Amino acid sequence: MSRNFRRAGAAVLAALTATALVACSSEQAPQGEGGEGESAGSSTDTITLGFSQVGAESGWRAANTKSIQDTLTAENGFDLKFSDAQQKQENQIQAIRSYIQQQVDVIAFSPVVETGWDAVLEEAKAAGIPVILTDRAVDSEDDTLYESFIGSDFVLEGQTAGEWAVEQYDGEGYKAVELQGTTGAAPMIDRQQGFADAIAGSDIEIIDSQTGNFTRTEGKQVMEGFLQKYDDIDLVFAHNDDMGLGAIEAIEAAGKVPGEDIKIITVDAVKDGMQALADGKINFIVECNPLLGPDLAEIAKKVIAGEEVQKRIVVEDQAFDQEAAKEALPDRQY
Template sequence: MGQRAKRKLRLISSVLAVLVFLSGCGQDFHKEGEQDDVISKDDSLTVVGVSQIGSESVWRTANTASIQNTFSKENGYFLIFDNARQKQENQIKALRSFISQQVDYIVFSPIVEDGWDTVLQEAKDAGIPVILMDRKVKVKDESLYTAWVGSDFAEEGQNAGRWLAGHLKEEGRAGEEINIVVLQGTNGSTSVIGRTEGFDSVAAQHDNWNILEQADADFTTAKGREEMKKMLHKYEDIDVVVSQNDDMTFGALEAIGEAGQSTGTDGGIILISFDATKSALEKVEQGIINVDIECNPEQGAYIEEVIRVLESGGQAEKEYFVSERVFTKKNVASVIGDRSY
């Protein structure tokens, strides 16, 4: 019996044991038909354990959909999916569960970069390849994970900075003092680190750009509104808001509107957003958001490509970057109709 067949036998045995235990406790633990899928599962299916950060944003929901659509039974996969609900301890628990079930591959989007050495060493010792999705980890030994698939966050930040420099030049404001506030996402996450470093590297080239504050708004609409409201009270003159995802941008727009101010192309506060979800791109088209830097959530196909390379006995690259664009009112109309997220 091959290693994969052994893993699948252990997986089925583990799941069946849990099913027996839970049924004895009277728990309604699976969706209709789920138990039959487990029992009748074909050994030819590749078992993939996925730990997702949570469902904190429209982008994350689209990212999850991409994974679930790619790793379907019809495509030859048996997917075990876990929602960590924004807690690293939940992700570590999920990864250890995947290891104990001897899945074929582990895929996860790390909430923060630090604190993964031990559990990733456990996965390596078990011979299970780990593919990072969206965000990265800081580990002493990079062989603890096989590959990473995601966005070039530093490039995204630089794109935002370059766009702002060009916009100010077009508006005849290149030499003005420009006051900037930044709504950041989850502290310590790869996207925050990259976007911040990228934007700051461009800002450092402009002595007249003043970054007044960078506030943690946790990638959520509610926190974006809260932190924007605080900064509007704290600073009399804000020229630019850099919001590191669309959900925080929506919260910022609520706070700015409540303060009696405007944004966008009508001469109000310059609003820079990230992600490029459909609802945000509609606001770009309306001139409410000046620019939206795309962060592509549809990463399932890229991850599957890594698995195909490994399945064929090949050597995967360490990094795979997804394709992304920058959207303004000039070019956004061509993509809104086809946007799936």
């Protein structure tokens, strides 16, 4: 059965329910610039929110985008202006500055990387526009530059993955490779740290690490390189499902059996990953819940109403082995 890992200090908004998702594959251009709909301040009932998304690099990100778009609707009191940064920090900074010029009521974004945000966030603060971080944090000494950060505990995700690996494989001298997320991104930094801390003192050894940028294509390419370089890989730790699924393709092409010849642990728990886990091609998945739209809507409404909000809201996640994945798949929303 699945094990529920409740986060210390987690703030779960009990009144919220997740919106059912459908697949989202196309990237979206900025909406609302010069378009129809309420402008900021034109209606006390409508909150104009500018959101800058990282990109569309994975199934997780598609689910995250859909949750935001399905929740921040006119029916729910929002005029959503959405932009896709296509994995580039400069695009996000440009989008945020555009939202400031448009005088939106709230700005929200999921940062591509942790650093380099102070200048544009100070511009938003000077304009009196509150900022909410979703999914990923920023590395800034001034936490007054944003109202709240909603997202999972990435260190704990890596730790959970590492602890399971130690429980299962310590004492067998496993050689592991790591498929890392985007260099400089909070989930990459934190998942690496959590996993490394968890396996410290065991005989599991990470023999190589390389970024696959959270994509299936690059995960496959990196794994192909690992397989050419090493003939003794026992375990793969992938920072997300998509890179793990790419690794499966590379392992199978090399004539090996994923989940048996080479064990695989991933993070996210999107449907494709969960199916691979149920099929035995992945061995363990730590969830990272992408359904942040309801939380974002609730916090934005509170901020606009002048209510106090928690600085850090930690999303509740689970972890799955094969049997738990089989049980969860029929009702999986993402």
